[in-house]
Amino acid sequence: MSTSAKEWPLWEIFVRSRQGLGHKHVGSLHAADAEMAITNARDVYTRRQEGVSIWVVPASAITASSPDDKEPLFDPANDKVYRHPTFYKLPDEVNHM
Numbered sequence: 494m495s496t497s498a499k500e501w502p503l504w505e506i507f508v509r510s511r512q513g514l515g516h517k518h519v520g521s522l523h524a525a526d527a528e529m530a531i532t533n534a535r536d537v538y539t540r541r542q543e544g545v546s547i548w549v550v551p552a553s554a555i556t557a558s559s560p561d562d563k564e565p566l567f568d569p570a571n572d573k574v575y576r577h578p579t580f581y582k583l584p585d586e587v588n589h590m
Contacts, residue, residue: 504530505555507548508538516548524549 501523507516519538524530530549539547558566 501525503552504534504549505552506530506534506538507550508534508544509546509548510543511545516546521552 503521504524504527505518506520506522508519509516519534522530522533522537524533527549531547534547534549535544538544
């Protein structure tokens with residue numbers, strides 16, 4: 494049983510370059526399964542062999558925050574003093590920190 498490309502799930506593609514340590518989102522594509530998504534991502538997003546690793550993630554598996562939630566989500570937590578280095582007392586033996 495064949496599935497048309499229109500019905501294939503959307504995959505988000507992340508590539509780690511030779512120079513980079515982390516994977517970067519490079520785009521999206523439709524594919525029947527993860528193996529096909531990796532093969533197609535290699536052909537589309539790493540044409541000059543610049544990648545060393547590809548991640549494919551079903552777009553339906555990604556949950557994202559809303560830009561409207563920016564303030565409460567990314568607001569600096571000034572009331573949480575333990576997040577600031579001045580909250581901790583360093584022993585005298587620890588120098589240059």
